[in-house]
Amino acid sequence: MKKVSIIYWSCGGNIEILANVMADSAENLGAEVTLKHVTDATVEDVLEADSVAFGSPAMDENNIEQQEMQPFLEKLKDLPIKNKNCVLFGTHGWIEDTFMKFWAHTMKSYGLNLIGELIVKESPTKEQLKQAKFLGEKLAK
Ligand SMILES: Cc1cc2nc3c(=O)[nH]c(=O)nc-3n(C[C@H](O)[C@H](O)[C@H](O)COP(=O)(O)O)c2cc1C
Incomplete structure (x- = not known):
């Protein structure tokens, strides 16, 4: 059974919706899923998972949430996470993809193997929810 950790930050709920959809679809494929707001997450959640997903809105001048x-x-950065499969998902209010490009670059530099990205303007559309479901399945495979 694949172990999947989905760790996110959300205030208004948009990221949380995507996180829940990914968690449900990974679980439906038989994965053991840990779904946590980053406040409650530990590095062990990442280390012990076969694949991970991180979600954040664009905040604080188009960065991921900074606090x-x-x-x-x-x-x-310095933990043994090399080649671990990773999905990034983000929401934004007004920037386009620069936020995700920069974030993806940083996470690749930590050694993670990016298997998918999803960027959404505010609330996800039906199509974007389908993409989130697909990414959840990818995490579970
Ligand atoms: C304090 C604050 C700062 C924000 N900064 C940015 C920003 O720099 N760039 C941007 O595109 N959107 C920005 N947004 C919009 C959020 O990225 C967007 O509303 C997102 O959907 C929030 O996700 P959530 O509902 O999961 O919290 C900001 C929103 C808030 C509340």
Whole structure:
């Protein structure tokens, strides 16, 4: 059974919706899923998982959320996570894809193997929810 960890930061709920859809679809494929707001997450959640997903809105001048998500991810920098499969998902209010490009670049530099990205303007559309479901399945395979 694949172990999948989905760790996110959300205030208004848009990221949380995507996280829940991914978790449900991974679980439906038989994965053991850990779904946590980053406040409750530990690095062990990442280390022990076969694949991980991180979700954050664009905040603080088009970066990922800086108070909790950024410090959490920075802790992964020197940990043995090389080649672990990873999905990134983000929402934004007004920027387009620069936020995701920069974030993906950083996570690749930590050694993660990016298997999917999803970027959504505010609330996800039906099509974007389908994409989230697909990414959840990818995490579980
Ligand atoms: C304090 C704050 C700062 C934000 N900063 C940005 C930003 O720099 N760039 C951007 O595109 N959107 C920005 N947004 C919009 C959020 O990325 C967007 O509303 C997102 O969908 C929120 O996700 P959530 O509902 O999961 O919390 C900001 C929103 C808030 C509340």
